[in-house]
């Protein structure tokens with residue numbers, strides 16, 4: 080197949096690019112590093128030249144925080160919406176949209192709302208579509224993976240409040256396997272939550288990451304929510320993950336039923352971290 084892959088230079092995109100190449104597909108990459116700024120492709124017509132001979136589109140472009148140069152609305156909603164409409168007009172039959180867990184009717188953050196807007200637009204179109212909503216994705220090259228690994232190695236592991244926020248990390252290989260299956264699955268027009276096998280408290284996730292990096296379980300430092308809010312606002316320049324809205328999303332929790340994904344894959348997704356992995360995802 081000829082596959083147009085947006086976000087091809089990113090964490091998820093690079094893993095997908097390798098898997099697509101291994102499976103014998105030809106990849107047309109889209110990212111600024113590949114010379115294409117999607118926010119300039121805000122109408123279907125502008126996408127037409129990119130869709131010649133394309134059999135499937137995977138949209139894996141995204142940002143976790145807005146900047147002065149690009150907004151969630153432009154990158155998550157306007158450009159993908161134009162891309163999906165261009166697929167209908169150009170006869171591209173299949174689209175896989177990488178959304179995010181929480182981009183549903185509980186969404187409150189600008190991030191989730193912009194994802195949900197594009198997901199909803201795609202669901203209206205006469206295409207073989209898949210909307211994948213991954214939880215926290217764990218694996219080599221992930222910005223959040225690196226941040227959580229660093230936090231887990233600190234002499235005292237910092238958590239917000241009691242660290243009981245619930246997350247359900249999924250291994251990058253399971254997300255990639257899901258996308259690959261979407262390229263050929265006969266039953267399309269599906270929304271799937273892409274989550275790991277087990278919901279965990281953040282504090283337990285950090286302890287697992289610590290042990291996986293060869294350290295004994297560590298002391299936990301409980302930080303008051305108000306203090307973390309202040310620190311997050313102060314430290315914004317150091318990581319795109321450090322945003323008040325991202326903290327609010329973490330507080331709200333990020334879990335889902337794994338059964339539909341396991342049924343789709345024909346197997347349970349793997350535990351994203353095991354002590355034997357030696358800290359390397």
Ligand SMILES: NC(=O)c1ccc[n+]([C@@H]2O[C@H](COP(=O)([O-])OP(=O)(O)OC[C@H]3O[C@@H](n4cnc5c(N)ncnc54)[C@H](OP(=O)(O)O)[C@@H]3O)[C@@H](O)[C@H]2O)c1
Pocket residue numbers: 085086087088089090091092109110111112113115116117118139140141142143149154177178179180212213214215216217221222223
């Ligand atoms: N990682 C996770 O835990 C996670 C969880 C749930 C959902 N997701 C979603 O999965 C998708 C991929 O995430 P990721 O972790 O791979 O993020 P990432 O590593 O930050 O990659 C983002 C990709 O988007 C591209 N991009 C950003 N602005 C662009 C623009 N104006 N034009 C074209 N491409 C642009 C980037 O390429 P350039 O910078 O080269 O332009 C890069 O290839 C995102 O939609 C994200 O919301 C990720």
